[in-house]
Amino acid sequence: MRHNQMYCETPPTVTIHVKSGSNRSHQTRKPISLKRPILKDSWEASENNAQNNKSKRPRGPCLIIQRQEMTAFFKLFDDDLIQDFLWMDCCCKIADKYLLAMTFVYFKRAKFTINEHTRINFFIALYLANTVEEDEEEAKYEIFPWALGKNWRKLFPNFLKLRDQLWDRIDYRAIVSRRCCEEVMAIAPTHYIWQRERSVHHSGAVRNYNRDEVHLPRGPSATPVDCSLCGKKGRYVRLGLSSSSSSSSDTGELMEKDSQELHSAFSVDTAGDPPHTYSQGMA
Numbered sequence: 001m002r003h004n005q006m007y008c009e010t011p012p013t014v015t016i017h018v019k020s021g022s023n024r025s026h027q028t029r030k031p032i033s034l035k036r037p038i039l040k041d042s043w044e045a046s047e048n049n050a051q052n053n054k055s056k057r058p059r060g061p062c063l064i065i066q067r068q069e070m071t072a073f074f075k076l077f078d079d080d081l082i083q084d085f086l087w088m089d090c091c092c093k094i095a096d097k098y099l100l101a102m103t104f105v106y107f108k109r110a111k112f113t114i115n116e117h118t119r120i121n122f123f124i125a126l127y128l129a130n131t132v133e134e135d136e137e138e139a140k141y142e143i144f145p146w147a148l149g150k151n152w153r154k155l156f157p158n159f160l161k162l163r164d165q166l167w168d169r170i171d172y173r174a175i176v177s178r179r180c181c182e183e184v185m186a187i188a189p190t191h192y193i194w195q196r197e198r199s200v201h202h203s204g205a206v207r208n209y210n211r212d213e214v215h216l217p218r219g220p221s222a223t224p225v226d227c228s229l230c231g232k233k234g235r236y237v238r239l240g241l242s243s244s245s246s247s248s249s250d251t252g253e254l255m256e257k258d259s260q261e262l263h264s265a266f267s268v269d270t271a272g273d274p275p276h277t278y279s280q281g282m283a
Contacts, residue, residue: 063108063180070187072117073104077193079119084220085146086196093139095126096198101181102129109170123147124162131163132174145219152219 076082089095106125107117123143130140144152148159167174185194 063105065108065184065187068114069108070104072114073107074188074191074193076117076119076122081146081220082119082122086193088146088220089142092196092198093134093136094130094142095196097185097194097196098178098181099126099129099133100193100196101184102133102176104184105176105180106166106170106174109173110166111169120147120162121166124159124166127159128163128166128174129176142217142219145217150219152217 077086086095103122103125106128107121110116112121123146127140127143127147130143134140144156144159148155152159188194
């Protein structure tokens, strides 16, 4: 569905500071050396020097965000399929503002070029963000049919390989702090994707033990599920019938093209029957 998106002016360059703890696992500890006690005057002098040097130290690792990078990321949301995907996720359980901010941070940490700001990379990064942050495993599987098309059952193992490649490309630094996400959102706070607030009904660790009601993933052709907690009713919409899309067949061809590109990236045997329980083997 086409959103009424406000024009957002982004600054030319923004520096976002990241906690040094995010790199803690990759740092080597310095050996501990024991020294003799020093005199009081020398101790006071060393304390003064330490305070002076502390103010001159950098605040730790940071992300330097260029305007064209944020613009390229926002341009992804002009894609009709991504817009329909966000519309389907009306409760913001798969793509709330924090998960979308994490997706952008992954793009930065992976050093994606402007040409790598693509639909498939968006879904891969969003899937990784869900894997890291979300407790409900089944919800993120809805990404598969949107990213891979009707042949998603054969292609999702390749999708998971691409997720692992992205994880390796960001040096396994998949944790993004809340502060970092909020600083990313503050660059262009009026953009509509940063208004995707998740309801408190869907916050915290919530388990769904009634498996008879779970039919995931549903895919682009299904009606969104009614939410009894938020009171939102599912409404059927045919994929590709947004106000800016030319026809549903064009959108279907784009999905099929992405599926073919993903399939050609790996040599896999797709002759076997698709799994019936998709929670097995998905991570």
